[in-house]
Amino acid sequence: MPSVRTVHRLRRRHLIAAAATAALGAVGAFRGLRGPDEEGQPEAPGGPSFDETYRGRRIQGEPVVRGGEHGPGGWRVTVDGQPLGLMRRADGSYLSMVDHYQSYATPLAAARGAVDELGAYQTLSGRLH
Numbered sequence: 001m002p003s004v005r006t007v008h009r010l011r012r013r014h015l016i017a018a019a020a021t022a023a024l025g026a027v028g029a030f031r032g033l034r035g036p037d038e039e040g041q042p043e044a045p046g047g048p049s050f051d052e053t054y055r056g057r058r059i060q061g062e063p064v065v066r067g068g069e070h071g072p073g074g075w076r077v078t079v080d081g082q083p084l085g086l087m088r089r090a091d092g093s094y095l096s097m098v099d100h101y102q103s104y105a106t107p108l109a110a111a112r113g114a115v116d117e118l119g120a121y122q123t124l125s126g127r128l129h
Contacts, residue, residue, distance in 0.1 A: 050108045056120070059084075059111040075107045082124035084114055098124075 049062040061077040075094075077084045085097035086107055093103035094110040099117045104110040118124070 047106050047108060050111075052108075054112050054115050057115045057118075059108070059115060061107050061111060077107055077111050079111060079115060079118070079124055084111060084124060086110055 049060075051060045052058075057080055059077070059079050061075055064074045064076050074088070075086050077086055077096075086094050087097075088094055089103060091103075093105055094107055095101075095103055096110045096114040096117075098114040102113055104113055
């Protein structure tokens, strides 16, 4: 016969499992409700296009939807007009060719990280690899 403590422990585990299942199901349901963006295309992984000045450098980025130099689902990112190579990692994060050791959640964050790493006086060579 199981003890009262064992029964309470099992009930608690079942309640936690049921709550986690419900939460994950709700997240999946809400993701399915999210529609395409204003242009009728689904939003690209990594967010929308960007064009901003960060620490005195102009960084621009746009998703490459139909092929291109980075392949489908890639990004074309420039710093002061020079291409910045980005790679998508298996976990969905991004890394830049300037800094292979730091992962970033979005292409914009990776471009800002590259600018931070380049500093005020270095520039990109214009070569992707």
